[in-house]
Amino acid sequence: MAVQSLESLYTEHQDWLQGWIRSRLNHVEHAQDLTQETFIKILMKGREHELSSPRAYLSSIARGLLVDFFRRRTVEQAYLDALEIEPEQHTMSAEQHHLIIDTLLQIEQMLDEMSERGRHIFLLAQLDGLSFAEISRRLNVSVPTVRKHFIRAMTQCLLLLEDSP
Structure with a gap:
């Protein structure tokens, strides 16, 4: 070599x-x-x-x-x-655009690092607005399991916020 x-x-x-x-x-x-x-x-x-x-x-x-x-x-x-798709177009600077894209990429990376179940629970709660009980029924897991995965996901989000400038 x-x-x-x-x-x-x-x-x-x-x-x-x-x-x-x-x-x-x-x-x-x-x-x-x-x-x-x-x-x-x-x-x-x-x-x-x-x-x-x-x-x-x-x-x-x-x-x-x-x-x-x-x-x-x-x-x-x-x-x-x-x-x-937005009804009203918002004008933003190139810097704002890049910050948003960087944030979305960080969120995507965070979601990729979660377990499949944790990611699914987090997205059902955050995007679909389901309660822990509804997620529990839908995924056939206990409410404490849903809560545990959701808390882990939220902790990762908070760490992401803490690390951002």
Whole structure:
């Protein structure tokens, strides 16, 4: 395995990585941005890298960034679709728009980290407005079980709020 500095990794593989990302996005500017993000992620690790397969390493990091990119785009599109349904259009700054999308992504991540039952209980209570007793009957579990899962979910929400700027 050869030890490679970030500079040599960038010099030798940046063009290849950008092409690899562009082939998955079909968008030059996004490919450039994600290529730079890949190298920034490596830079943040702050060490030289022993790599037997630098391209596999780079594509692995870039693949994670692509997943994040597509997830963000999906959430953003769902948000824009929801705004179109609103009877009155609200104007907002680009900063407000980005803050809302970031918050939605954090909520999505929080929901992904919950157990399936916990997520289901939380969504039934919050989105459908069901009481613990109604959720208990619907899911055929005890009210204390519903309460326990709901409290865990709300705790995660509070931690999310605490961590936000």
